Amino acid sequence: xxxLTIPQLYEVIDQTWPAARRWxxxxxxxxxxxxxxxxxxxxxxxxxxxxxxxxxxxxxxxxQTPLFMIxxxxxxxxxxxxxxxxxxxxxxxxxxxxxxxxxxxxxPPVTAFEIWEPLAIMLEIWAKGGIGPAxxxxxxxxxxxxxxxxxWKEKPGGVAFAAIHDGVCMVHAVEVLEHQRGMGVGKWMMRxxxxxxxxxxxxxxxxxxxxxxxxANRLYQGLGFAHVGDYHYRQSAE
Numbered sequence: 001x002x003x004l005t006i007p008q009l010y011e012v013i014d015q016t017w018p019a020a021r022r023w024x025x026x027x028x029x030x031x032x033x034x035x036x037x038x039x040x041x042x043x044x045x046x047x048x049x050x051x052x053x054x055x056x057x058x059x060x061x062x063x064q065t066p067l068f069m070i071x072x073x074x075x076x077x078x079x080x081x082x083x084x085x086x087x088x089x090x091x092x093x094x095x096x097x098x099x100x101x102x103x104x105x106x107x108p109p110v111t112a113f114e115i116w117e118p119l120a121i122m123l124e125i126w127a128k129g130g131i132g133p134a135x136x137x138x139x140x141x142x143x144x145x146x147x148x149x150x151x152w153k154e155k156p157g158g159v160a161f162a163a164i165h166d167g168v169c170m171v172h173a174v175e176v177l178e179h180q181r182g183m184g185v186g187k188w189m190m191r192x193x194x195x196x197x198x199x200x201x202x203x204x205x206x207x208x209x210x211x212x213x214x215x216a217n218r219l220y221q222g223l224g225f226a227h228v229g230d231y232h233y234r235q236s237a238e
Contacts, residue, residue, distance in 0.1 A: 006072050006229045008166060009094055009206060013039060016163035016170040018141045028055040032062050035134030038090065038233055039208075042069035045077050052080065056236070066236040072229055086234035091211045095225035096204050099169070102194030102223065112192035114146045122149050122159045129175035139163075139173070146196055148189045150176075157185040162193040169197030170206045174216070186219050 014022065019031035019040040027050025033041025041064055043055045056066040068086070070078045082088075115122070123136065139145060142163035150157035158176035162169050171193050176185045194205045207225065209216045221227075 004096060004168065004204060004228075006094075009096070009168070009229060010044075010071060010231075012165045012168045012170050012206060013208070015165035016142050016145075017138055017172050020137075020141070025058075026050060026054045028058070030055065030058050030062075033064065034137070036138035037135055038067060038069070040138050042067045042233055044069045044071060045074055048076065052077075052084070065238060068234045069231055070234055071231050078234065081234040085237050087237065089233040089235045091232040092230060093209050093211055093217060093227050094206065094229040094231070095209065095220045096168070096206045096228050097223065097225045098204055099194045099198045099202060102191045102205055103198055105191060107188055107191050107195065110151055112148055112150045112188045114192065114196050115149050116146045118147045118159070119149065121156050122147060125156060125159045125175050125177060126173060128177070129173075131173050131175065135173065144200060146193075148192050148196075150185045150189045150192075152185050158189055160189045160193060162196060164197060164200055164202050167201070167203045168206050169193060169200070169202040169204070170208070172208070174207070186216070187223060190220075190223060 017039045019036065020034045021032040023030055024046050027045070027047035029044045029046045031041050031043065043059060059066045068077065068081060118136065126136070139161050145161065145163040148160040148162065156177065158174070160171050161173040162171045171190060174186060174189065190205070197205055207220055209220060
């Protein structure tokens with residue numbers, strides 16, 4: 001795969017950070033997230049002009065606060081939700097890079113490892129970053145996956161999760177311990193994920209980053225990732 005479209009990348013997000021259940025009805029794609037975060041829970045528009053109330057009712061039936069992911073081209077939905085008092089949550093950048101852009105530098109020995117299932121120390125690092133058991137369950141639902149553990153100065157440095165769909169390895173849940181930040185830990189984890197992805201036959205590495213996370217955006221841009229798209233959420237005030 002050499003050319004990736006934004007709709008393809010949205011599907012990569014769904015497949016590499018999967019809801020417990022995803023289905024489309026009445027003009028909406030709905031997700032039962034079971035506590036796995038916004039990506040696994042938000043409704044997305046399948047048919048322009050679909051009734052927002054139908055989606056709200058379906059999400060409340062799952063005991064989820066109504067939440068919509070606003071994707072490229074969803075301007076009318078965005079405006080209607082704003083008029084209903086829905087607030088913008090977490091504008092996100094979508095980045096992508098051919099795997100060769102991250103496999104050109106040898107990874108220093110004993111710096112980053114591919115491990116699945118996650119070790120206890122990995123779960124502890126994720127927990128410190130607010131990534132608890134429900135999100136670990138999301139990871140387990142992905143089909144082709146691994147996790148990355150980084151070591152720096154002979155101590156655990158950080159963790160990340162990587163999964164592949166349609167030739168794209170998307171990296172999620174990147175967490176670096178506070179005292180290990182600013183030392184290249186994130187960089188080596190991304191390179192390790194790319195090495196794994198290349199061995200699995202993937203052509204690209206992608207990553208999502210909230211626009212507010214300035215250090216992480218700087219990391220991905222510094223590695224050569226191209227910003228190719230965006231999305232944000234609208235959440236009910238309830």
